[in-house]
Amino acid sequence: MVELVSDTYGAIITRVSRSAARESPTAAGPLLRRLSRFGPLGADEIEQVRDLVGRRKRWRSGTTLFAEGRPAAPQFLLSGWAGAQRVLRDGRRQIFDFILPGEGFGYGPAVDSQARQTVVALTAVETVDAAAFLGAAREVPSNGLWRAIRATELEEDARRLEHMVRLGRLTAHEKVAHFVLEMQRRSGASEASSFPLPLTQETISDALGVSVVHLNRVLRQLRAADLVKLRGGVAMVGDSKALAAAAVLTPPA
Amino acid sequence: MVELVSDTYGAIITRVSRSAARESPTAAGPLLRRLSRFGPLGADEIEQVRDLVGRRKRWRSGTTLFAEGRPAAPQFLLSGWAGAQRVLRDGRRQIFDFILPGEGFGYGPAVDSQARQTVVALTAVETVDAAAFLGAAREVPSNGLWRAIRATELEEDARRLEHMVRLGRLTAHEKVAHFVLEMQRRSGASEASSFPLPLTQETISDALGVSVVHLNRVLRQLRAADLVKLRGGVAMVGDSKALAAAAVLTPPA
DNA sequence: CGGTTATTTGAAATACGTCAATTCAAGTGG
DNA sequence: CCACTTGAATTGACGTATTTCAAATAACCG
Numbered sequence: 001m002v003e004l005v006s007d008t009y010g011a012i013i014t015r016v017s018r019s020a021a022r023e024s025p026t027a028a029g030p031l032l033r034r035l036s037r038f039g040p041l042g043a044d045e046i047e048q049v050r051d052l053v054g055r056r057k058r059w060r061s062g063t064t065l066f067a068e069g070r071p072a073a074p075q076f077l078l079s080g081w082a083g084a085q086r087v088l089r090d091g092r093r094q095i096f097d098f099i100l101p102g103e104g105f106g107y108g109p110a111v112d113s114q115a116r117q118t119v120v121a122l123t124a125v126e127t128v129d130a131a132a133f134l135g136a137a138r139e140v141p142s143n144g145l146w147r148a149i150r151a152t153e154l155e156e157d158a159r160r161l162e163h164m165v166r167l168g169r170l171t172a173h174e175k176v177a178h179f180v181l182e183m184q185r186r187s188g189a190s191e192a193s194s195f196p197l198p199l200t201q202e203t204i205s206d207a208l209g210v211s212v213v214h215l216n217r218v219l220r221q222l223r224a225a226d227l228v229k230l231r232g233g234v235a236m237v238g239d240s241k242a243l244a245a246a247a248v249l250t251p252p253a
Numbered sequence: 254m255v256e257l258v259s260d261t262y263g264a265i266i267t268r269v270s271r272s273a274a275r276e277s278p279t280a281a282g283p284l285l286r287r288l289s290r291f292g293p294l295g296a297d298e299i300e301q302v303r304d305l306v307g308r309r310k311r312w313r314s315g316t317t318l319f320a321e322g323r324p325a326a327p328q329f330l331l332s333g334w335a336g337a338q339r340v341l342r343d344g345r346r347q348i349f350d351f352i353l354p355g356e357g358f359g360y361g362p363a364v365d366s367q368a369r370q371t372v373v374a375l376t377a378v379e380t381v382d383a384a385a386f387l388g389a390a391r392e393v394p395s396n397g398l399w400r401a402i403r404a405t406e407l408e409e410d411a412r413r414l415e416h417m418v419r420l421g422r423l424t425a426h427e428k429v430a431h432f433v434l435e436m437q438r439r440s441g442a443s444e445a446s447s448f449p450l451p452l453t454q455e456t457i458s459d460a461l462g463v464s465v466v467h468l469n470r471v472l473r474q475l476r477a478a479d480l481v482k483l484r485g486g487v488a489m490v491g492d493s494k495a496l497a498a499a500a501v502l503t504p505p506a
Numbered sequence: 507c508g509g510t511t512a513t514t515t516g517a518a519a520t521a522c523g524t525c526a527a528t529t530c531a532a533g534t535g536g
Numbered sequence: 537c538c539a540c541t542t543g544a545a546t547t548g549a550c551g552t553a554t555t556t557c558a559a560a561t562a563a564c565c566g
């Protein structure tokens with residue numbers, strides 16, 4: 001379990017194995033795993049990815065990785081978590097989506113279009129520029145990488161629709177239950193009772209459209225009912241059956 | 254003003270001029286107007302559109318035009334209004350977006366993917382199949398039509414992000430003000446004080462994530478403050494300055 | 507006109523937000 | 537190892553936004 005956690009929970013790895021970072025073979029792990037989820041990759045494709053990983057950059061938590069209004073600058077997140085969001089003048093914040101290790105961000109719905117969302121590092125993160133990489137993959141439509149990336153975009157799209165329903169039509173309890181289930185699935189640890197969730201309660205509340213205080217109280221109730229426990233960046237699902245019932249919706253991948 | 258209303262409010266036209274429907278030169282109006290908003294169209298392109306319009310079909314209000322889970326089946330809405338939505342098991346409904354005369358729907362984020370939203374006619378509507386049309390336009394990237402369609406998708410994307418912020422972080426008052434402004438812009442009658450809004454209060458409430466009753470009360474207050482009046486499918490903006498202030502956000506196109 | 511659907515209003519319950527303080531956890535520097 | 541600091545989690549008390557239930561108009565349609 002420790003292995004699993006440190007695996008997905010990239011931000012921790014980084015700090016633990018800093019000395020061995022440069023030559024770490026696992027640095028490409030999350031990205032490869034995600035890309036090969038939709039079909040096997042060729043040996044050359046895997047090589048491409050490993051090559052890419054060598055050029056990664058490190059950013060501390062809180063860094064703006066991609067600013068709204070800028071032209072698209074596609075990137076992959078190798079480790080750590082990020083959030084796509086918008087902040088209102090008065091400080092209110094809405095998080096549109098979370099970006100997990102191995103996932104991409106910074107591409108618009110169309111090339112050369114201005115993005116309308118800001119991406120912020122929610123933990124320490126590592127990123128690589130994916131522009132050239134994506135451009136090359138785009139040339140060969142049969143490419144496994146290209147297929148994987150398109151599949152990822154589809155998933156993102158589905159998630160956002162679900163997020164809208166959650167924001168507009170679920171109660172706070174349902175929102176939280178649904179959110180935890182979504183994160184469980186995305187973590188890949190589909191059946192594990194525990195998985196990494198390195199998010200602040202304030203961050204979660206800004207995603208779900210609820211006040212931090214209220215979120216905290218809802219969490220307390222879910223904890224008391226032994227449905228979920230969040231502690232130290234790790235989520236533990238107790239009665240996943242009951243949690244699913246409380247979520248009303250079936251969360252997407 | 255009557256002309257303007259009947260123009261955009263396609264559903265009304267249809268009924269009024271039923272006898273002259275077949276050869277009506279205005280049937281292609283909304284679609285042409287919207288497509289040429291991003292640059293002039295060639296004479297041949299205009300001809301293509303007119304040709305398309307001849308094959309239009311009529312549907313009564315409430316009809317499901319496109320069902321979630323089905324493979325993409327792109328269509329244009331020539332007249333009337335539709336809504337992209339999802340309904341929960343217990344009857345709760347979330348409307349993702351509205352589709353106005355001249356706009357398209359039924360295409361997924363990728364070709365041959367399953368759509369995850371249902372499109373329902375909110376008034377009587379007229380639609381045409383756009384699959385062949387889009388396929389042809391896609392062949393010629395320089396095509397004015399293709400450019401227009403891509404631009405439309407960008408707008409839709411921007412609208413949905415804004416919709417998320419609205420759902421998650423705005424109060425009911427702000428939601429309504431923001432929504433009215435968005436609709437004003439989309440109606441094309443940007444500076445007119447009055448524009449068609451053929452939506453039920455229940456429909457609007459399902460879009461904004463608010464109960465009908467509460468929406469009604471908010472509308473009453475906005476009416477009393479002379480900010481907006483909704484009556485008989487028409488919206489009248491009184492103090493548009495104050496309305497914008499109440500909306501907090503600047504709505505997208 | 508009669509029947510149906512939408513809008514409107516009142517009264518009461520509750521979910522949720524705000525304010526303010528306290529506790530807890532995890533450094534950091536001495 | 538111990539203050540000391542800082543940010544996050546937690547809790548209480550209170551106010552308000554919003555929902556729900558129920559009923560009364562009002563608008564629409566055949």
